[in-house]
Amino acid sequence: MNEETLKRLADLKARQDAGEHMPCPRCGKNTMKPDVYTNALSRQADVMICECGMEEAMLAFINCPLPLAGWACFHTENHNR
Ligand SMILES: [Zn+2]
Secondary structure, three states, rough: OHHHHHHHHHHHHHHHHHHOOOOOOOOOOOOOOHHHHHOOEOOOOOOOOHHHHHHHHHHOOOOOOOOOOHHHHHHHHHHHO
16 A cells, blocks of 8 residues: 555545545445444445445455555546546
């Protein structure tokens, strides 16, 4: 995980800690529950994600996790540049 990724994750976490409602950082869908801490904690990063946490767990189980670089939050921000 590079420094840029860590910075973005820290930023996401800070915004979630502040109670900001945002699309799921992992899948990018607007499926996060309003109370951020009732969502799932990602296994790959210290941020909350939606029900796709189930999918993340399955992929980890078959030893084929989606890399953080594949997370929607990183894609969207790249598009905006
Ligand atoms: Zn999700």
